Amino acid sequence: MTEAKWLFGSAALFNFLVGLALFFPALMGGEGLQGDPVTGTNIVYFNFTAGLILVFGLSYVCVALDPVKYFPFIWLGALGKLVAIVGSIWPWAAGDIDGPFPYLVLVDAAYVLLFLNYARRAKRP
Numbered sequence: 001m002t003e004a005k006w007l008f009g010s011a012a013l014f015n016f017l018v019g020l021a022l023f024f025p026a027l028m029g030g031e032g033l034q035g036d037p038v039t040g041t042n043i044v045y046f047n048f049t050a051g052l053i054l055v056f057g058l059s060y061v062c063v064a065l066d067p068v069k070y071f072p073f074i075w076l077g078a079l080g081k082l083v084a085i086v087g088s089i090w091p092w093a094a095g096d097i098d099g100p101f102p103y104l105v106l107v108d109a110a111y112v113l114l115f116l117n118y119a120r121r122a123k124r125p
Helices: 002-023 042-065 071-093 101-121
Strands: none
Touching: 002 042, 002 071, 002 101, 042 071, 071 101
């Protein structure tokens, strides 16, 4: 239980920090994650993404508090982080994006491995 609290609690904190930094770039010193200005309908996609990052953070809080009851969220969280990796690495490899944002997915990659390892060892409901 203690491992779940630390693992999924830290994942929640990471998601909350990233989601809030996307919604409120001034929290990151005014530059946010050094992305291009978001305008027009793209802001809807941007805000939707930031909101989903925060929702996933809430799911990690649920797992941290009760890993048995919310065990399926572990698989969903690993899948969500894989989507973040693929969605970021592809445009980065193509040279379409630069700056610090692609490096955030390294944290997601670590969490995928940690989540899958935890799920493999944990008691299933």
